[in-house]
Amino acid sequence: MHDEQPIDFAPTLEAITSFLPLNLQRPNLGIICGSGLSGLAEDFRQVVIVPYEMIPGFGHSSVPGHKSALAFGLLGPGEGVPVVAMLGRFHPYEGHSMSTVIFPVRVMAKLGIKDLIITNAAGSLNPNIPVGTRKSFLVVIQDHIALPNLTGMNPLLGPQISSDVPRFLPLSNAYSPSLRRLAFLAAHQLSLDRSALAEGTYAWVSGPTYETPAEGRLLRNAGADVVGMSTIPEVLAAREAGLKVMVLSLVTNFVVIPNEYRSLREEVEAELSGKPIEIPVVQTVSHEEVLLIGKEKATVMMKLVEKVVELLPVG
Numbered sequence: 041m042h043d044e045q046p047i048d049f050a051p052t053l054e055a056i057t058s059f060l061p062l063n064l065q066r067p068n069l070g071i072i073c074g075s076g077l078s079g080l081a082e083d084f085r086q087v088v089i090v091p092y093e094m095i096p097g098f099g100h101s102s103v104p105g106h107k108s109a110l111a112f113g114l115l116g117p118g119e120g121v122p123v124v125a126m127l128g129r130f131h132p133y134e135g136h137s138m139s140t141v142i143f144p145v146r147v148m149a150k151l152g153i154k155d156l157i158i159t160n161a162a163g164s165l166n167p168n169i170p171v172g173t174r175k176s177f178l179v180v181i182q183d184h185i186a187l188p189n190l191t192g193m194n195p196l197l198g199p200q201i202s203s204d205v206p207r208f209l210p211l212s213n214a215y216s217p218s219l220r221r222l223a224f225l226a227a228h229q230l231s232l233d234r235s236a237l238a239e240g241t242y243a244w245v246s247g248p249t250y251e252t253p254a255e256g257r258l259l260r261n262a263g264a265d266v267v268g269m270s271t272i273p274e275v276l277a278a279r280e281a282g283l284k285v286m287v288l289s290l291v292t293n294f295v296v297i298p299n300e301y302r303s304l305r306e307e308v309e310a311e312l313s314g315k316p317i318e319i320p321v322v323q324t325v326s327h328e329e330v331l332l333i334g335k336e337k338a339t340v341m342m343k344l345v346e347k348v349v350e351l352l353p354v355g
């Protein structure tokens with residue numbers, strides 16, 4: 041599952057830069073576009089698209105709503121900031137190894153990015169974080185719970201990629217306070233409703249199944265606000281490389297976490313006594329719903345990211 045050989049980035053970096061004009065070769069900022077959020081790159085100027093299939097070491101993103109390409113371009117006012125965006129990411133549930141999942145982040149770090157904005161679609165575990173149907177609900181992630189990390193599936197397991205990276209990476213400050221502040225400042229400057237941007241904890245699960253009600257309760261009781269199947273491997277790789285990280289989750293659905301189960305015994309007994317009771321419809325989540333909300337609400341995410349870029353200190 042983990043590479044034993046030191047990683048040779050040279051062929052990957054050479055392949056990528058061969059597509060790029062000089063001014064895009066050293067991006068300052070990386071953006072990872074989550075499910076349905078690849079539209080984030082539509083506002084790039086002087087855009088150059090490099091398909092993953094042209095990049096040695098990159099996998100193929102097989103999830104609907106994830107394109108499979110890097111987009112380079114300029115974002116923000118004036119000359120613009122050179123940025124690189126992943127239009128589609130890799131998830132372990134697709135069958136990608138952890139090293140493939142985090143490889144693009146390591147490559148973006150080698151290209152020179154200093155900050156990484158990671159976006160995702162996520163399910164809400166917190167009744168105070170509603171789902172983006174009419175309004176948009178974004179969550180600035182301030183912490184995470186990664187059950188795979190605690191159970192022998194940490195993406196950084198394996199030999200150190202170089203002696204420059206820490207063997208024991210501290211994660212108490214994984215989510216950059218300065219970037220998180222910028223998100224709230226940006227929301228204020230865009231006059232977003234206060235309730236449109238929350239702060240919360242992301243739970244990483246492997247997927248591809250969505251949560252059972254009991255799993256949802258477990259994660260909620262453990263302190264998570266939203267849950268998804270991505271992001272944390274990328275956060276770890278970014279922190280290992282010394283990047284500043286901000287994560288924005290677009291809440292696409294509620295995770296169903298009833299406190300009580302309906303009693304089938306009572307239902308059957310009522311039926312037998314001739315007084316059938318109303319059977320509630322059990323809600324389920326689907327990736328189609330995730331993509332629909334993602335598509336509808338990506339604009340707000342995009343505006344917020346653009347405003348953050350505008351507010352980023354120069355240099």
Ligand SMILES: O=P(O)(O)O[C@H]1O[C@H](CO)[C@@H](O)[C@H]1O
Nearest residue numbers: 074075160161268269270330
């Ligand atoms: O986290 P992203 O890739 O945005 O997508 C989320 O949506 C998919 C499930 O609908 C999962 O991949 C989950 O992680």
Ligand SMILES: Nc1nc2[nH]cnc2c(=O)[nH]1
Nearest residue numbers: 161162163267268269330
């Ligand atoms: N695990 C998980 N991932 C998601 N991605 C979008 N919604 C969800 C969800 O409800 N659960």
